[in-house]
Amino acid sequence: MALQSLDIKQRSATTTPAPSVRKTVEVAKLIDVSTCIGCKACQAACMEWNDIRDEVGRNYGVYDNPMDLTDKSWTVMRYAEVEEKGRLEWLIRKDGCMHCLEPGCLKACPAPGAIVQYANGIVDFHEEHCIGCGYCITGCPFNIPRISKEDGKAYKCSLCSDRVAVGQAPACAKACPTGAIQFGTKEDMQDYAAKRIGDLKERGFDKAGLYDPAGVGGTHVMYVLHHADRPQLYSGLPADPGISPLVSLWKGFAKPLASLALGAVALGSLFHYVMKGPNEVSKETEKEVEKEGSQ
Amino acid sequence: MIRDPKDLQRYTPQERANHWVVGISFILLALSGLAFFHPAFYPLSQLFGGGTWARILHPYIGVFMAFFFVLMFLRFRKLNVMTKTDKEWLSRIGEMVDGDDHNMPEQGKYNGGQKAMFWASVVCMLLLLVSGALIWRAQFSPPIGLVRFAAVVHAVAAVAMIALIVIHAYAAIWVKGTIRAMWYGTVTRAWARQHHRAWYREMTGK
Ligand code: HEM
Ligand code: SF4
Ligand code: SF4
Numbered sequence: 498m499a500l501q502s503l504d505i506k507q508r509s510a511t512t513t514p515a516p517s518v519r520k521t522v523e524v525a526k527l528i529d530v531s532t533c534i535g536c537k538a539c540q541a542a543c544m545e546w547n548d549i550r551d552e553v554g555r556n557y558g559v560y561d562n563p564m565d566l567t568d569k570s571w572t573v574m575r576y577a578e579v580e581e582k583g584r585l586e587w588l589i590r591k592d593g594c595m596h597c598l599e600p601g602c603l604k605a606c607p608a609p610g611a612i613v614q615y616a617n618g619i620v621d622f623h624e625e626h627c628i629g630c631g632y633c634i635t636g637c638p639f640n641i642p643r644i645s646k647e648d649g650k651a652y653k654c655s656l657c658s659d660r661v662a663v664g665q666a667p668a669c670a671k672a673c674p675t676g677a678i679q680f681g682t683k684e685d686m687q688d689y690a691a692k693r694i695g696d697l698k699e700r701g702f703d704k705a706g707l708y709d710p711a712g713v714g715g716t717h718v719m720y721v722l723h724h725a726d727r728p729q730l731y732s733g734l735p736a737d738p739g740i741s742p743l744v745s746l747w748k749g750f751a752k753p754l755a756s757l758a759l760g761a762v763a764l765g766s767l768f769h770y771v772m773k774g775p776n777e778v779s780k781e782t783e784k785e786v787e788k789e790g791s792q
Numbered sequence: 793m794i795r796d797p798k799d800l801q802r803y804t805p806q807e808r809a810n811h812w813v814v815g816i817s818f819i820l821l822a823l824s825g826l827a828f829f830h831p832a833f834y835p836l837s838q839l840f841g842g843g844t845w846a847r848i849l850h851p852y853i854g855v856f857m858a859f860f861f862v863l864m865f866l867r868f869r870k871l872n873v874m875t876k877t878d879k880e881w882l883s884r885i886g887e888m889v890d891g892d893d894h895n896m897p898e899q900g901k902y903n904g905g906q907k908a909m910f911w912a913s914v915v916c917m918l919l920l921l922v923s924g925a926l927i928w929r930a931q932f933s934p935p936i937g938l939v940r941f942a943a944v945v946h947a948v949a950a951v952a953m954i955a956l957i958v959i960h961a962y963a964a965i966w967v968k969g970t971i972r973a974m975w976y977g978t979v980t981r982a983w984a985r986q987h988h989r990a991w992y993r994e995m996t997g998k
Contacts, residue, residue, distance in 0.1 A: 510831040607828040608843050628843035630828060631929025635939050644929060649844070743940040747947055752830050755951045762955045766962035773891040776967045783982040789998045790798065790981070 503662050504616040509606035521616040525683035526656060526667060528591050529693055529721040530731065531705075533677040535560060535574055535589040542672030543572050546657060566592065568645035571654040572669060575732035581724070590720070590731040591669070591678070594641045594654040596620045598714030601740040602653075604748050605636025611651075618683065618717040619658045624650040636748070638713060638738040656717065686719060693721045712739030799978035800995050802901075808974055810864050817857035822954050824850040829947060851928045858921045865914060871901050872911065878904035898989040909960055916953035919945055 505515050544550060551569040556562055560576040572593035579586045600620045603612040611626040612633060622633075622642070629649035633642040642651045657667035665671075666680040679689055690707045697705035706725025709715050720734070728734040803811075824846040827837035837846040877897045881888075881904035888896055888905070896903075902910070926934050926942035934942075964970045969983040984992040992998070 510834060512831050607831070607834070609831060609834060626843075628837075628847040629930070630847045631927075632828075632943075634929065635927070635936070635943055640936065649848075649930065741940050743937075743944055747940070747944045752947070753832075755947075756830050756832060759951060759954055759958070762958050766958060766966075769889075769962070770966060776891060776893070778969055778980065778982045778986050782986045786980075786982045786985050789996075 503619070503658060505613050506616045507600075507603060507614040508610050509603050509612040510609040517616075519616065523618040523683040524656075524661060524681065524717060525618065525686040526596075526670060526718045527679040527681075527686040527690055527721065528718065529677045529679070529690075530588065530590055531677075531693070531697055531702075531721060531723050532675050533574075533589050533591065533673075534675055535576060535587070536674060537574055538672040538674055539591060539669035539678060540570070540572055540574060542668040543654075544570075546660070546668035547571065547655075566641065566643055566653075568643045568647075568650075568652040571652065577730060577732045579730050586723075588723075588731050590734065592732070594620065594656070594718065595639050595713070596654075596656055596717035597638075598716065599740065601636035601638050601713070601744055602633035602642055603636075604740060605632040605744060607632055615658065617661065619656045619661065620717075621655050621658050622651055622653060624648075624652065627651050636740065636744050638735060638740060683715075683717065690719065690721050697721070697723055708734070710735075710738050712737050795976060795978065796980070799976075799980055800984050800992075801977060802973045802979050803977040805977065807864075807867060808977055810860055810867065811974060813860045814857055814864055817853050817860070818957060820853050821850060821857060822950070822957075824853070825950050826954075829950070848930070851924060851930070854921065854924050858917065861917050868910065872907045874904070874907055874911075875900075878907055881905070882908060893987070899987065899991070900994070901988060901991040903988070905963070909956060912956055913953065913960075916949045916956065919949040920953065923949065 504517075504519050504521055506517065508515055549569045549571070551563055551567055554563050557564060561573065563570050563573060566573055572591055575590045575592050577588040577590070579588055596619055598618065600612070600614060602622075603614060603620060606612045607630060608626050608628045610623055611628070612620065612622055614620045627650045629644060629651065631642075631644055631651070633651050634640070634644070642653045644651050657665070657669075660667060667678075670678040670680040679686060681689075687707065687709070694705045694707060702723040704726040705721070705723050708720040708722050708725060708728055720728075720731075722728060722731065722734075724730050728736050820840075823836050824840050826833040827835075827840075827843065827846050828850075834843070837843040840846040840849055877899070881897050881899060884896060885905060887893065923942035923946035925932065927939055927946055964974075967987065969980055973979050981992065981996065984995065
C-alpha cells in the first residue's frame with residue numbers, strides 16, 4: 498500500500514530492469530486449512546492493522562461475512578460444507594491475494610509503478626499511481642483486486658508489506674489463535690507444510706498436500722489442504738490457476754509489434770509522399786475542363 | 793465562402809461539422825487509448841491531465857463519438873455501396889498507389905478504396921464500441937472471460953482503426969485539392985474530373 502524500504506523486483510508498465518543488485522530471501526504465508534477454526538480473528542486483525550472498516554452489511558444466514566472481498570475487506574473467510582465418505586466436512590479457507598510469483602495483475606496493469614513485486618515476493622498495489630482502469634482484475638487468475646467506489650483505486654491484501662519491512666509477521670498471522678497462519682521464509686514454510694501434510698496423511702487424509710500452484714510460478718501465500726487433489730472443494734479455489742492465454746495475448750509481444758506497425762504506417766505515408774510526390778490535378782485535365790466549360 | 797461559382801458542392805456544412813466532430817473525438821480517443829496500450833505511450837496521458845483523467849474521459853469520449861459516427865453512417869451509407877467497377881478499381885489499387893491514376897476505372901462520388909475504408913471503419917467502430925463497453929470497469933462488470941476477450945478485441949480493433957485513419961488522412965493530404973472539401977465543402981471541376989469522373993459527369997452533365 499505505501500512506499501517503504503523493500504527492494505523492488507518488478508514494476509507494472511515498466512520496460513527497463515528494476516534495481517536488482519540486492520537480494521532478499523523470499524517470504525511466504527502458510528495457511529493450514531486443517532487447523533483453521535473459522536474464528537475470523539485474522540479478518541479483524543487485517544481491518545485493525547490496515548485501518549479499514551468495511552460497511553456493516555447484511556447477514557445472509559451463512560458464516561461468510563462479508564460475502565466477498567471488497568476494497569475494504571482484503572481477506573475473507575469462505576465456508577464450504579462438503580460431504581466426504583459420508584461425513585460432513587467444514588472446509589474453511591481464508592481467501593485473499595496469493596502473491597503470485599508471476600502476477601497476472603502486474604502484467605495487465607498499464608500504470609507505471611501502480612503494482613510492484615518486492616524482491617521478497619510480496620505483490621503490492623501503490624494506489625497513488627493507480628488510474629483505476631481495473632485491468633488488474635482482468636489479469637488476476639484468483640479474482641482478488643477490487644476497485645473502490647470512493648476513490649476509484651484498486652485495493653487488495655498487501656501481505657502487510659509495511660510490517661514485513663520491519664521484520665514483523667503479517668497482522669493475520671500474529672492474531673491467529675490456533676497457529677493456522679504461519680509466516681517465514683518460503684523455504685521454511687514449505688518444510689513446515691511438509692510436516693503438517695505428513696501428520697494429515699497419518700490421520701487418513703491421504704490426498705493432503707500443499708497448494709503452491711506452478712501455473713503462476715508458485716505463490717507467496719500457500720495452503721495446506723486435506724484434499725489437495727480437489728482444491729475446488731474449498732469454495733472454488735482454482736485447480737490449475739494461470740494467467741489466461743487471452744491476457745498473455747493482450748499483454749504479450751504483439752503490442753510492441755503493433756506499435757511498430759503503426760509507426761511504419763505513419764512513416765510509410767511520409768516517404769510515399771517524398772518519393773512519389775503529391776497527386777496533383779494535371780494541367781491537361783484543367784485545360785479539358787476549361788474547354789468543356791466554354792462549349 | 794464561395795471561391796469560384798463553378799466549383800462543385802461535395803459536402804453540406806452539416807456533413808462537414810459531423811465529420812469534424814468524429815475526427816476530433818477520434819484523435820482524442822487514439823491518444824488517450826494508446827496511453828493504456830503500451831508503457832511507451834503512457835506519457836500521452838499527460839495531455840488529458842494524467843492517467844486517471846485519461847482513464848475517466850476515454851470511454852465517455854468514445855460513447856460521444858459513437859453517437860456522431862452513427863449519424864455519419866446514416867448520411868453516407870448509400871453512397872458507399874460497392875459496385876463492380878469499385879472491385880476492379882480495388883484490384884488495380886497498386887497503380888493508384890504508384891501515383892499513376894490515369895488508367896484507373898471511372899469512379900463515382902467515392903472510389904473503391906474510399907468505400908472499403910468506410911466499411912472497415914464501420915466494422916472497427918462497432919467492435920470498439922461493444923468491446924469498450926465490456927471493459928468499462930467504472931460502469932459494468934461482465935463475466936471475466938468476456939472482459940478478457942473484449943480487452944483483446946478492443947486493442948486489435950484500435951490498432952487497425954488507427955492505421956486505417958492514418959491512411960485515410962494521408963490519402964486526403966496526398967491527393968491535392970481534397971482537404972478543402974472538408975473546409976469549404978467544394979472541390980474544383982478539374983479535381984472532380986480527374987479523380988471521380990462519373991460523379992463529375994453526373995454533377996455537370998458533361
Ligand atoms: C467507441 C467507444 C469506445 C469506448 C466505450 C471505449 C472504452 C475503453 C475503455 C473502457 C478502455 C479501458 C481504459 C479505460 O477504462 O478508460 C479503453 C482502452 C483503449 N481504447 Fe477505447 N473505447 C472506445 C473507442 C476507442 C477508439 C475509437 C479507439 C482508437 C482510436 C480506442 C482505443 C483504445 C485503446 C488503444 C485502449 C487501450 C487498450 C489496451 O489497453 O490494450 N478506443 N477503451
Ligand atoms: S492473486 Fe491476483 S492480485 Fe494477488 S498477486 Fe496474484 S494476480 Fe495479483
Ligand atoms: S486499476 Fe490501478 S492497479 Fe489495477 S491495473 Fe489499473 S492502474 Fe493498475
